[in-house]
Amino acid sequence: MRKKIVAGNWKMNLDYAEGISLFSEIVNMVRDEKKGDQLAIICAPFIHLNSLSKLGGEIVKIGAQNAHQNDSGAYTGEISAKMIKSVGCEYVIIGHSERRQYFAESDELLAQKTVKVLENNLVPIFCIGETLAERNDNTYFEVLKSQLEKGVFGLSETDFSKIVIAYEPVWAIGTGLTASSEQAQEVHAFIRKEIAAKYGEAVAEEVTILYGGSCNPKNAAELFAQNDIDGGLIGGASLKSRDFVDIVKAFNS
Ligand code: PEP
Secondary structure, three states, X not given: XXXXXXXXXXXXXXXXXXXXXXXXXXXXXXXXXXXXXXXXXXXXXXXXXXXXXXXXXXXXXXXXXXXXXXXXXXXXXXXXXXXXXXXXXXXEEEOOHHHHHHOOOOHHHXXXXXXXXXXXXXXXEEEEOOOHHHHHOOOHHHHHHHHHHHHOOOOOHHHHOOOEEEEOOHHHOOOOOOOOHHHHHHHHHHHXXXXXXXXXXXXXXXXXXXXEOOOOOOOHXXXXXXXXXXXXXXXXXXXXXXXXXXXXXXXXX
């Protein structure tokens, strides 16, 4: 059975007090309201990680939003996977389109980061997605295939089996434009087919593939009901406890 996951990505939002307060609300609501065995994760800015993992890491898992590809060294301003692991984190988002776009993170760099995250016994949530131009000119399957091949298909089968994939069409992130459930399912099925071709059916069946891009309490249940959609990576709506927890509960509706 694939893991069902709803992961929030707070991005560069919330000061320390605001983060503690929102996370405490989410933990209390998830504790009282979540049914079933799906996982809730919050991927927070680095300054929050230590405190959040102590506050409720059993109920809501903690993730980081990036990690450096080396263990340590003269990389001013950077944070390593080893450091992230040391504060009780379990997940790291790798390859978010904002990292690819604003920080020029290449597929090759993201492959290195993924390896480092796995070496530190953290789970990478590896993001792929096409731009609007790539969707409109119908090259999106090639783009996604190339992101998979360069980013994660160099992993051994054992390592690949540990990762989570997130399909996040760039045109749907923070825009209010959501992929329709048919569009998202089409891509998720394609991703699973590519994984099956590379690693075999059994591995492909077990990989959790999340959808991200303006997911909200109104559209989550329909998206999550699709065969190949195993949950969501949630940006804006993860900054409101009620919305985030309603998306977590969308699996049960
Ligand atoms: C994201 O940034 O991962 C994301 C999906 O953002 P939003 O939900 O705000 O579109």
